[in-house]
Amino acid sequence: MPHVHVTDRSGEESAIDIRPGTTLMQAITDAGIADLLALCGGQCSCATCHVYIQDDALAELSPMEQDEDDLLACSSYRKANSRLACQLRLRDDHDGLRASIAPEDL
Ligand code: FES
Numbered sequence: 277m278p279h280v281h282v283t284d285r286s287g288e289e290s291a292i293d294i295r296p297g298t299t300l301m302q303a304i305t306d307a308g309i310a311d312l313l314a315l316c317g318g319q320c321s322c323a324t325c326h327v328y329i330q331d332d333a334l335a336e337l338s339p340m341e342q343d344e345d346d347l348l349a350c351s352s353y354r355k356a357n358s359r360l361a362c363q364l365r366l367r368d369d370h371d372g373l374r375a376s377i378a379p380e381d382l
Pocket of ligand 1: 301313314315316317318319320321322323324325360361362363
């Protein structure tokens with residue numbers, strides 16, 4: 277089964293199985309990684325699923341839509357490799373992707 281590597285805020289990395297067609301947010305929450313709050317349930321309205329994607333994987337992801345860009349613009353921790361995990365639908369070829377959970381905006 278394909279998997280992704282997720283690093284939580286304490287620096288602990290987990291390899292988690294993914295089901296193609298689901299989002300990275302669903303995969304992380306299904307794996308029980310509590311740092312990713314995903315408060316809006318994937319409706320692109322909270323930004324609590326903010327992650328950093330390993331740079332060389334960014335081009336493999338779906339392009340960022342305006343609403344995702346607008347939400348990330350409100351984060352104090354936005355970087356060039358920031359994405360919202362609920363907007364990233366996973367495919368088989370995302371096997372091995374690495375992501376880390378961004379600090380929480382207060
Ligand atoms: S879960 Fe709320 S924006 Fe992603």
